[in-house]
Amino acid sequence: MRKRASSGDKTLAQASKGLPALREALALASGFARAEKAPNTRKAYRSDFALFEAWCARHRVTALPARPETLAAFIATEALRSKASTIQRRMAAIRHAHKLLGLPSPTDDERVKATARGIRRTIGAATAQKAPATRDRLLAMVAGKDRSIADLRDRSLLLLGFAGAFRRSELVALDVTDIVVTRQGMRVFIRRSKTSQDGAGVTIAIARGKRACPVKALNAWLAAAAVTKGPLFRRVNKAGRVLPDRLTAQSVALIVKARARRAGLAAEQFSAHSLRAGFLTSAAKSGASIFKMMDVSRHRSLQTLKGYIRDHELFANHAGSGLL
Secondary structure (H helix, E strand, O other): OOOOOHHHHHHHHHHHOOOOOOHHHHHHHHHHHOOOOOHHHHHHHHHHHHHHHHHHOOOOOOOOOHHHHHHHHHHHHOOOOOOOOHHHHHHHHHHHHHHOOOOOOHHHHHHHHHHHHHHHHOOOOOOOOOOOOOOOHHHOOOOOOOOOOHHHHHHHHHHHHHHHOHHHHHHHOOOOOEEEEEOOOEEEEEOOOEEEEEOOEEEEEEEEEOOOOHHHHHHHHHHOOOOOOOOOOOOEEOOOOOEEEEHHHHHHHHHHHHOOOOOOOOHHHHHHHHHHHHHHHHHHOOOHHHHHHHHHOOOOHHHHHHHHHHHHOOOOOOOOOOOO
C-alpha cells in the first residue's frame, strides 16, 4: 500500500519544481566557486596545477590529494629553475585545487612551510620590477605624428592607461558605454578589477591634459575607428581594418614595449604595468595626496601604495647627503 504524501512532502515537492537537478546544482555551485578568482588568475592556476600533476605522474605519486612531502619535494625541485614568487603562485594553485574539492591542503603542513621559507631565504623573494612609464617617458612614447589608425588606438590606450592607473586586464575589458565625457575630463566605469570582483564596479575620474590629453586621444581613436558601442580597444589588422574583437591583455604589453622602443627607450624594461607604476610614481613626485592617488589606483593596501612613494623618495633628504 502506497503511503499517502504528507502536506510537508507536498510543500517540498512544490518548492523543488523548477529547480535544477542536484547534479546540475552542484556543477553550478562549482562554477560559481571557480568564478571567485579573476580569469587571468584561473588561467595561471590551471597552468601551475597541470605542471604539478605532470611532475607527480613522472614520479608516480598522487597529485590530488597530495602528501606534504610530495609538495615539499616539488617546490624544492622548482627552486632550481623558478623565482620564489613563481613557486609561491604554484603553491597557491595547489592549495586552491585542494580547497575546491574539500580536501586538506598540503600547503598548511609545517614541512612545506619550512621548505618554502628556506627557498625564499636561499634564492631571495625580490621580484624583478619593470621600469615605470613616468610622465616624461610617457610623453616621449606618445610623441610624434600618428600615421595610422593603429597609432591612434595605441596613443589613446597609453594615455588612458597612465591617467587612470589601469591594470591591463581592466583596460581591455572597457566598453564604449563605460566612458562618459565631462567638462573636466572623463568618468570611467570599471566593472571588475583585481580588488573588486563582485560585479559592483567602481567609477574613476580621468583629468584632461594640456600636453597630451587622454580625452582628445580617445575621441580621435573612436572617431577614426567608427566605434560607437562594444569593446573600447579593438584589434586592427595589417590592412588597417578595425576588427570587432577586443584587444588581449598581452597586446597591451606589446604596445607599451613597441612605443618604448620607438621613443628610444629599452623596450625590455617596460611592461603593461609600467603605465600604472608610471602614474603613481609621477603623482608621488608631484606631491599628490596619497589618498587622492588611491582614488585613482584603487589600491586597498596603503602599504602597497607606499612602495611607489618610497622608490621616488629614496634620495630625498638622504641622511648621508653632504657627509662625504
